[in-house]
Amino acid sequence: MANIKSAVKRIDVNNKKRALNQSYKSDMRSQIKRVEKLVEAKDVDSAKSALQTTTKKIDKAVQKGVIHQNTGNRQKARLSKKVKELA
Template sequence: MANTKQATKRIGVNENARLRNQAVKSDMRSAIKSVETAIHEKNADAAKEALTDAVSKIDKAVQKNIIHKNNGDRKKSSLMTQINQIAK
């Protein structure tokens, strides 16, 4: 338990940031899931449409330091590789 007013405030600030980060991360994961679903159904057009949304959400998470830049790049590369494989 916090002993000072400052520590109490930090607990609140950290909780708000955690909730904000959690929402962005969840949004990103949902967008990735929609791309993976389209890939699983072998629907290249739907996958490409969903990819633009997913890339945007991944970039937003990277900008906000919720995930590391390399992690974001790896996620985008993986999705694009999978789409290119089903587009053949």
């Protein structure tokens, strides 16, 4: 455990940031899985609408710095490719 006041504060801030980052990442992953499940079920309309919300979640994670921009673009491209192949 840290003894210095600034180090204690830094630990608290890091823990809060980590919790926020985990929530953004978890939400994003859940949406990705939802789209993939809809693609497996061959539900075109629901997959398209879910893809829109997933894209927003991925963009938000990129904006917050939780994931790298290239990673976000790659995930969006893969998902949209799956949905287009379904249609």
